[in-house]
Structures are given as structure tokens and as C-alpha cells.
Amino acid sequence: MFIETPLLESRALSERLGKSVWLKMEAMQPTGSFKARGISHACAVYKERGAKRFVSSSGGNAGLAVAYAGRKLGVPVRVVVPETTSERAKHLIGMEGAEVVVHGKSWDEANRFALASCTSADAFLHPFDDPLLWEGHATMIDEVARAGLTPDAVVLSVGGGGLLCGAVQGLRRNGWEDVPLIAVETEGADSYARSLAAGECVELQAITSIATSLGARRVCAESLSAAERRPITSVVVSDRQAVAGCIELLNEHRVVVEPACGASVAALDSGVEPLRAARNILLIVCGGVGTNVDQLKRWSADAG
Structure with missing residues (x-):
């Protein structure tokens, strides 16, 4: 019911960052997301x-x-x-x-x-929040391994933590437990970042970000436990940066994604140590059908 999605090297992002950036194109799933x-x-x-x-x-x-x-x-x-x-x-x-x-x-x-x-x-x-979901999501990492790419860092967006838990499982079963994960959220939907800082699950009073697909007020407990077992770096970007990430994917790769996905593109410029040290970066283009080109243009104009 799901397909094996393309793994593409983004020449535009690679040239801009001076390292290889690989896109796992989950936006091409039949339903438009991972x-x-x-x-x-x-x-x-x-x-x-x-x-x-x-x-x-x-x-x-x-x-x-x-x-x-x-x-x-x-x-x-x-x-x-x-x-x-x-x-x-x-x-x-x-x-x-x-x-x-x-x-x-x-x-x-x-x-x-x-x-x-x-x-x-x-x-x-x-x-x-279901181990069966995580098991299914882990298959995207299996596909990356079969393609012959060994990433030095994996960048993905975090809403409730299901994608992160799946990636952790996939990395573990492919022998990549030391590969750092960059967990990205937007301001106003950053329940994971706040939970990591507090050392326990923190529930947001409200979601104030436009990235509504990241709008879990509380992440699953397993995503927090994962940070105790492996390297995970939290990055929080603004809505404006997330929309800019969407526009970059639209311009360079002709794909429309939600700000929840554009946030991961924006995180490439965060300067966190795992990304500075990486030569091959895997970015999960998680997709999303909750926006369109006109909406992205409106958000971009309002931000700029």
C-alpha cells in the first residue's frame, strides 16, 4: 500500500552547503506523506x-x-x-x-x-503513538541502506514523534545507532524540544505555529526515551523559515510540502554540530497534503 520512494541527491542544497544532501521523497507516497x-x-x-x-x-x-x-x-x-x-x-x-x-x-x-x-x-x-506505526516507518531507512547510502546525519521533522521513533528503529536494525538524528520543530509546536530540555514529557497549552502537522501538544513517551539511548539534537525554526524551506523545495525540486516538512529544510542552516561535521546528510521529505502553492505564496508574502 506504500511505495519505495526515490532517494535523490539535491544538487541545489548540496552546492549551497558544501556537502551532499540526500532527499528521501516521502512526499511521493500515494497519500502524499510518510x-x-x-x-x-x-x-x-x-x-x-x-x-x-x-x-x-x-x-x-x-x-x-x-x-x-x-x-x-x-x-x-x-x-x-x-x-x-x-x-x-x-x-x-x-x-x-x-x-x-x-x-x-x-x-x-x-x-x-x-x-x-x-x-x-x-x-x-x-x-x-503505536509500535506498529514505527515498524512501518522504519522501512524508509531500510530503503536508504539498500540504496547504498550511509548517512552521517539524518534530519526529520517531529510532531508527535512517530516518524522519529520509526527512524530510530530503522537506524538500529541497519547498524547505524551512532548516526545522529536532527529533530526539527517550529516555534509554537515545539513540544519535543521543551520535553528534552525538561527531561520529561511537557504538554503545550496550545499550538501557535502554522505548521499544524507538527501540532501534537504532547509527544509520545518513546520519542523521549530514544534520546537517552542515542544522539538526538533538537532544532527549532520559525514559521517564516519553515515556509522558506517549502519554497526552496518547490523551486529546486518541483514538490509542494507543508511547513511541517519545510522546517527540516530550514534546519540545514541551523549550524548545529552534527550537521557541520556531516559529509552526507539524509533529509526525510515527509510531505503533507495540507497546503498548496497559493497558500505557500501567501505565507511567504506575509512573512517577507
């Missing part, structure tokens, strides 16, 4: 275990991935979204044949409603 990996894997497992319906609580990339996997597997899907979910997101999820239920003013309220609506015949698909 979520297709972990969620497809989890849905397949839950179907084998007897699930008769999939239930999710995401109006973004995760909800779309569940709807897609359900259609491919022939399993009905219910996606509960908050009132703030865009009409475009609801349309995309509905196009996959899923039942879209609108409930609550926030993801937390939608999530509680989704959980309460589950029956014993249902499987609940969490957007980021």
Missing part, C-alpha cells in the same frame, strides 16, 4: 487480527492514510475530525470512501470521541 508507511502496516496487521473497521482521529495526513489503507484492504473506516479541519482535508478523506465525523474544537476532543465510539470489532489507529 504516514502511508506506518499506517498501512498497522492496518494490515489489525485486519489480520480480525478488525472489521478502522477508526482514526486525525483530520490531516494520518486520517487520509487510514482512509486510503482501509479502501485498499476493503475495511470500512471512520475518521473523526475537529471543527477546525479544512474542507479540503475532509474532501480528500471522503474521496477514499471513509465516513467523516466532525466533533469538537480540537484534536483532543475528536480523539476522545473516536475512542469512545470504538467497539470490540474496531481497530483504533493512533496518528503517532
